[in-house]
Amino acid sequence: MNTTLNISPAPHARDRWTTRFIMGVVALALLPTAVIGVLAYGLRAFWVILASVGTAVLTEFIFDKIAHKPDTWLDGSAVVTGLMLALTLSPSVPLYIPVIGSVFAIFIVKCCFGGLGKNFVNPALAARCFLLISFGKTMTMFTVDGVTAATPIGDLMAGRAVNITEMFLGTANGVIGSSAIALLAGGLVLWAMDIIHGEICFSVIGGFTLLIGLFGGQGFDPRFLAANLCGGGVIMGAFFMATDYVTSPVSRLGQLIYGLTIGVLGALFRIFGSSADSFSYSIIIGNLLVPLIDTYIIPKPFAYRKGAQNRERRKFRIPKPVVAIGIITLLAGAALSGVFTLTKDTIEEQKLAANTESYKAVCPDAVSFEPSEAAKSFIEELDGGVYGSGFGKVYINGAVVGRGADGSVVGYVISVTTAEGNDGNITLSVGISADGVVNGIAFTELNETPGMGMRCGEPEFMSQFEGKEVSKFTLVKSGAASDGEIDAITGATVTSKAVVNAVNAGVDFYANVLKGGN
Amino acid sequence: MPVKDSFRGGVHPKGLKDPQSKRPLRVYEAVGDIVLPLSQHIGKPAKPIVKKGDPVLTGQLIAEADGFISANVISSCSGKVKAIEKRRTIAGTMQECIVIENDGQFTETGSFGKREDYSGFSRDEIIARVKAAGIVGLGGAGFPTHVKLAPKEPDKIKYVIANGAECEPCLTGNDRLMRERPEEIVEGLRIILSLFPNAEGVIAVEKNKPEAIEAMRKASEGEERIRVLPLKTKYPQGGERSLISVIAGVDFPITALPADVGCIVDNVGTIYAVQRAVAFNEPLFRCVLTVSGDAVKEPANLIVRNGTSISELLEACGGVNDGKTLKKVLAGGPMMGFAFASLDVPAVKTTNGVTVFAEDACEKAEKQETACLHCGRCTTVCPQGLLPQLMADAVYIGDLERYEKKLYGLECIACGSCTYVCPAKRPLTQTFKEKKAEIMALKRLAAGGKK
Numbered sequence: 001m002n003t004t005l006n007i008s009p010a011p012h013a014r015d016r017w018t019t020r021f022i023m024g025v026v027a028l029a030l031l032p033t034a035v036i037g038v039l040a041y042g043l044r045a046f047w048v049i050l051a052s053v054g055t056a057v058l059t060e061f062i063f064d065k066i067a068h069k070p071d072t073w074l075d076g077s078a079v080v081t082g083l084m085l086a087l088t089l090s091p092s093v094p095l096y097i098p099v100i101g102s103v104f105a106i107f108i109v110k111c112c113f114g115g116l117g118k119n120f121v122n123p124a125l126a127a128r129c130f131l132l133i134s135f136g137k138t139m140t141m142f143t144v145d146g147v148t149a150a151t152p153i154g155d156l157m158a159g160r161a162v163n164i165t166e167m168f169l170g171t172a173n174g175v176i177g178s179s180a181i182a183l184l185a186g187g188l189v190l191w192a193m194d195i196i197h198g199e200i201c202f203s204v205i206g207g208f209t210l211l212i213g214l215f216g217g218q219g220f221d222p223r224f225l226a227a228n229l230c231g232g233g234v235i236m237g238a239f240f241m242a243t244d245y246v247t248s249p250v251s252r253l254g255q256l257i258y259g260l261t262i263g264v265l266g267a268l269f270r271i272f273g274s275s276a277d278s279f280s281y282s283i284i285i286g287n288l289l290v291p292l293i294d295t296y297i298i299p300k301p302f303a304y305r306k307g308a309q310n311r312e313r314r315k316f317r318i319p320k321p322v323v324a325i326g327i328i329t330l331l332a333g334a335a336l337s338g339v340f341t342l343t344k345d346t347i348e349e350q351k352l353a354a355n356t357e358s359y360k361a362v363c364p365d366a367v368s369f370e371p372s373e374a375a376k377s378f379i380e381e382l383d384g385g386v387y388g389s390g391f392g393k394v395y396i397n398g399a400v401v402g403r404g405a406d407g408s409v410v411g412y413v414i415s416v417t418t419a420e421g422n423d424g425n426i427t428l429s430v431g432i433s434a435d436g437v438v439n440g441i442a443f444t445e446l447n448e449t450p451g452m453g454m455r456c457g458e459p460e461f462m463s464q465f466e467g468k469e470v471s472k473f474t475l476v477k478s479g480a481a482s483d484g485e486i487d488a489i490t491g492a493t494v495t496s497k498a499v500v501n502a503v504n505a506g507v508d509f510y511a512n513v514l515k516g517g518n
Numbered sequence: 519m520p521v522k523d524s525f526r527g528g529v530h531p532k533g534l535k536d537p538q539s540k541r542p543l544r545v546y547e548a549v550g551d552i553v554l555p556l557s558q559h560i561g562k563p564a565k566p567i568v569k570k571g572d573p574v575l576t577g578q579l580i581a582e583a584d585g586f587i588s589a590n591v592i593s594s595c596s597g598k599v600k601a602i603e604k605r606r607t608i609a610g611t612m613q614e615c616i617v618i619e620n621d622g623q624f625t626e627t628g629s630f631g632k633r634e635d636y637s638g639f640s641r642d643e644i645i646a647r648v649k650a651a652g653i654v655g656l657g658g659a660g661f662p663t664h665v666k667l668a669p670k671e672p673d674k675i676k677y678v679i680a681n682g683a684e685c686e687p688c689l690t691g692n693d694r695l696m697r698e699r700p701e702e703i704v705e706g707l708r709i710i711l712s713l714f715p716n717a718e719g720v721i722a723v724e725k726n727k728p729e730a731i732e733a734m735r736k737a738s739e740g741e742e743r744i745r746v747l748p749l750k751t752k753y754p755q756g757g758e759r760s761l762i763s764v765i766a767g768v769d770f771p772i773t774a775l776p777a778d779v780g781c782i783v784d785n786v787g788t789i790y791a792v793q794r795a796v797a798f799n800e801p802l803f804r805c806v807l808t809v810s811g812d813a814v815k816e817p818a819n820l821i822v823r824n825g826t827s828i829s830e831l832l833e834a835c836g837g838v839n840d841g842k843t844l845k846k847v848l849a850g851g852p853m854m855g856f857a858f859a860s861l862d863v864p865a866v867k868t869t870n871g872v873t874v875f876a877e878d879a880c881e882k883a884e885k886q887e888t889a890c891l892h893c894g895r896c897t898t899v900c901p902q903g904l905l906p907q908l909m910a911d912a913v914y915i916g917d918l919e920r921y922e923k924k925l926y927g928l929e930c931i932a933c934g935s936c937t938y939v940c941p942a943k944r945p946l947t948q949t950f951k952e953k954k955a956e957i958m959a960l961k962r963l964a965a966g967g968k969k
Contacts, residue, residue: 005859006846007610008880009948011934012873013531013687013852017895017941019888075888117889117942197894245892250905294908301926302526302769302903309768309779 019116022195023076029186030083030177030240036169037176041091045176049086052098056082059106069115077116081105084124084240087177088233088280089131093138100134101127121287122244125280132277140276164223167230180230187239196243199255204238205229207263211329215271228270233279237266241280247287254290254297257325262286264329359400362431362440363411366402372412375399378513391505392498393419397427399514409434412514414506415444420498422453428499430465430506436515437469441503453495461489461496465503471511475500522767523725524750525760527901529935531687531753531853533726538810538817539690543698545821546834552595552618552825553864554580555607559660561587566616572599576626577801580616583649589662590652593618594803594823596625608828608849608858608869615864618825630800641672641713644796651795652867653802657681657756657785658850660868663792666784667713669777675714676780677766680707680721680789682730683749683756686851689871691806692786694819696723696730700737703786704744706793710784711743717782719744720765726751753853754933758783760901769903772929787870805867809835811874813842822865828872829861842876852879853934883943896936896946902929906936906946913953921953928954 038046060073085101105127110119119126132139170179177183190196212228213220229235242248242262249258262282269278302308359369379396387396397415404410411433418426427445432438441462448454455461465473470484475497480487488496557563564581574580574593581591593616600619604612636644649664669675680703684692696703707719721738723731725748738744749755749764758776761783763769768779776783784792787806794800803824810817815836822831828847838844848855850871865872896906905925912921921927927950936946 005844005857005861006878006881007857007859008846008878009857009945009951010855010932011853011938011947012846012848012855012857012875012879013938014879014883014943015529015531015939015941017939018886018943019891019941022891022893022941072888115889117891194895194898195893245894248892250892250894250897250908298905298908298924299903301929302763303771303929304926305769305903308770 020074020076023080025193025195026080026190027076027083029190030087032186033087033170033177033179033182034083036179036182037087037091040170041176045091047095048089048091048093048098048176049083051095052086052089052102053079053082055099055102056085056106059103060111063107063111072116075116078106081110081123085127087236088124088128088175090139091176097131097135097138101131104130117246119246121284122241122247125241125283129280129284164227164230167227174231175233177236180235183235183239187235190239196239197248197255199252200243200248200259201238203256203259204242204263207260208234208267211264211267212270232270232276234266237279237283241283242286247290249290249293249297251297251299253299254293257297258286258290258293260325260329261289358429358442358444359402359413359431361442362429363402363413364439365404365410365433367405369400369402369413372399372401372514374513387505388508391501391508394502394505396505396509399509411439412510414509416502416506417445418498418502420501421448422492422494423448426495426498426502428502430503432507432510436510437467438465438507440466448492448495452489452492455489455492456495456499471507472504473500522764523748524752524755525763525901526903527899527935528752528754529899529938531938534687534810535690538808538819539693541818543694543806543819543821546826546831547624548595548620548823548826548830549622550620550827550830551600552620552823553605553615553827554591554593554618554825555613555615555864555866556581556591557613558591558866558868559589559654559662561585561589561662563614564588564591566602568599568616570599570601574599574618576624577630577803578627579801583662587662587665589654590650590801591616592652592801592803594825595620596623597621606860606863608856608863608866610858630798633797634799636709636796639796644709644713647795647799648792651791651801653788653791653795654867655785656787656791656805656868656870658854658868658870663784663788666782667710672714673716674780675717675777675782677782678707678710678714678717678719679761679765679781679783680719680786681756681761681783682721682723682734682786683761684727685724685753685755686853688810688851688873689808691808691819691870693727693730695790695806696727696786697733699790700733702793703734703790704737704741705797706789707744708741709792709796710782710789714782721746722749722761722765723747724749724751724755753935754901757901757931757933759931772931802867805869807865807869808871810871813838813844813874813876815839824867825864828863828865831865831872832861832874839876844874844876846875846878848873853938887943890942890944893941895939895941899935899939901933901935902931904929910944910946910949913949918953918957922957928957930954
């Protein structure tokens with residue numbers, strides 16, 4: 001027979017799955033999220049996705065050519081990286097952001113470390129963190145119809161109410177890939193297809209939920225837990241980022257430890273940290289732990305494991321390291337929250353004591369103070385915005401009602417901060433009696449130039465406000481004539497003006513909110 | 519509680535068992551010369567006891583077992599010894615063979631074929647008959663059966679496992695044998711059980727062979743010491759270690775033998791041969807093999823005389839399919855089969871299949887190879903609980919110490935599951951097989967022994 005037969009060692013059959021197939025499925029699993037993102041945020045989101053994916057593929061293509069590597073740009077991993085990065089970006093970022101991010105992800109994190117399978121952290125996440133650090137303001141800018149607004153996760157961390165349904169569907173303000181339901185569906189499909197390891201995604205979710213429940217301050221309230229899970233990239237992180245093959249451990253036990261670490265860190269950062277992007281960092285930390293985990297946790301073959309000779313009698317036991325890490329986590333969490341709770345009370349007490357002193361200085365008739373509900377709800381509505389108009393950058397921090405010995409209202413103290421000081425913020429308390437006379441002012445924060453702006457803190461200047469009943473003070477250079485005129489400090493006009501404006505805001509607040517509210 | 523029916527790990531390659539599974543066993547009588555290698559088993563090659571020119575009969579002993587682990591070679595036809603010389607075999611190498619000019623008469627020696635009453639046979643007599651018959655493990659490994667049946671402590675054997683799993687794709691010889699000769703297999707198992715007073719007989723069959731399970735159940739009805747165990751269809755379910763893991767609940771190191779953990783595993787074909795040897799005094803000169811694959815016209819299960827040329831068998835099955843070119847020919851199935859380059863080699867005792875493909879999956883895979891993704895699919899499927907991806911890394915950086923000690927690289931049974939599932943198409947099993955040979959060679963060298 002005139003044929004040449006192939007010779008090769010067994011096996012002579014191969015599964016249909018290829019690298020490109022897996023990458024394709026992961027990309028498809030992300031597609032619904034991307035589509036919802038585009039529907040929710042408009043064409044802008046589409047351009048961000050396109051820029052990110054396109055740049056990622058192009059970067060790998062160029063690297064392949066320059067470095068004379070085999071063509072790896074077609075294997076689909078660049079598409080997945082680009083897509084993942086785009087989904088973690090705000091739809092309102094300028095297009096250079098996804099471009100820079102993709103170049104960083106593919107060129108620095110992936111190609112420079114040896115390409116596919118060699119990156120030390122998840123490229124998309126690393127790029128996101130890189131962008132967050134480098135372009136902080138642009139990255140955290142979320143606009144809806146041209147108006148800057150807070151993201152649900154920001155609201156959640158600030159203790160404000162959030163709309164869970166919107167978060168779940170992905171129509172809330174946030175990154176392009178914020179549809180929790182689409183991400184969850186995609187993730188579960190990947191898990192069902194055995195593309196991602198359940199050990200990782202479920203231990204991330206589990207560790208996170210447990211810690212949030214225990215130390216989040218609201219117990220295991222389903223709404224609170226759901227809000228925390230739906231926001232801040234937890235689902236995206238657990239199912240798509242943490243499960244990245246290259247940067248997750250080999251063994252099941254290692255995967256459990258890795259997943260729990262990420263979940264626990266993510267929760268701690270969320271509870272005690274200040275950044276809404278903390279989950280990205282917890283995954284990066286998890287990624288960096290992988291070589292360590294893989295060095296120390298190498299499972300033995302079945303034949304060398306405990307009970308290999310008599311498996312029938314063996315019962316399921318939770319592996320020791322999992323128990324250990326669980327206990328350590330709980331202890332650490334408990335310790336942290338304990339310290340926080342303890343110091344929180346002390347800090348509050350000290351604040352209160354210090355405040356009472358300053359309140360008394362400007363509202364001498366009162367014996368006790370209580371927060372004003374009217375002021376509280378007004379400030380909440382203001383949502384951190386500037387108060388009124390014509391006072392410059394002035395913020396109302398709060399107001400207290402001063403009561404006399406008989407319990408009647410004798411006056412109000414309003415805390416005002418102005419950002420227009422010569423050298424930074426100035427915070428002061430304005431005391432106003434129940435009949436609308438300004439009792440006086442006291443500074444709680446004054447860091448102006450010594451000898452100049454600082455002189456605003458001297459009685460000579462401060463006393464000018466005392467005992468006046470006006471709707472507005474005006475600043476004059478010197479020779480104040482009427483009740484409403486205040487002499488400026490020579491050489492410190494800016495500070496003087498800022499203080500007068502702040503006091504005016506306080507008076508205005510009294511007239512319009514406190515008095516009107518009562 | 520449901521009966522445990524599977525080991526941990528494993529893969530699901532396409533069965534490819536149709537249409538041959540529907541075709542009854544067919545006897546094929548060799549036309550050309552019979553070529554019988556002296557080594558068709560694990561161990562020392564047999565010693566010829568015939569010379570060139572000697573006349574031989576079917577069933578005649580022509581080469582004797584030489585040493586403890588060795589097996590007799592039996593002539594499978596009548597005729598004249600043409601030569602005792604090196605011939606190419608399935609392994610691709612030249613090996614010492616006895617070549618018999620086949621006279622086409624198949625005249626038998628006459629010493630076998632009549633049913634005998636073996637109830638009075640002692641243990642030694644039974645083992646002597648198995649040894650005389652030249653029976654070796656017909657599952658593919660070819661370990662001399664008389665050695666396997668004589669462990670140091672026969673009383674400690676708890677299970678005798680009749681391996682009818684046939685998890686290898688394409689092969690259906692065991693399936694047909696169980697369907698068509700169930701009583702004989704049960705009788706063979708009974709004979710083996712008589713050597714092990716404390717053992718239970720388990721006939722293990724994958725669930726994709728319902729007819730075989732039914733036939734074996736019927737045949738073993740009323741047998742107190744024998745049960746049929748249907749197993750999940752999964753490769754390598756028919757591996758010795760997988761079966762012991764499922765049936766005895768024991769995982770054991772590669773350095774240990776099944777007998778050390780109280781198990782004897784024999785292929786159903788081997789058990790059938792034992793029955794023929796003990797009840798009919800018939801030596802092993804015929805075996806069942808499956809000719810299949812996309813390149814053969816008429817896939818079939820053949821009863822074939824040992825030493826028949828593979829090219830003859832292919833012709834017996836209608837030859838190569840029209841419009842197709844042979845690309846790869848395997849002795850055995852696609853997962854563990856051995857590729858060979860020349861069709862002019864003899865089928866031997868351990869040849870349980872000839873699989874012919876017009877397309878080579880390996881060639882395709884080599885073109886799709888990418889870097890390792892660390893996806894962990896290899897780890898999930900490894901029936902031994904090894905970490906193929908880390909093993910491959912260790913080989914890549916040349917750290918054989920880590921490979922052997924930390925990652926237990928020598929525990930690999932070369933089942934090929936990791937290579938099969940690898941999406942990056944990396945040659946994992948192949949690498950491990952090579953490294954194992956290298957490490958073993960280095961060890962022998964260090965021990966000052968022969969190379």
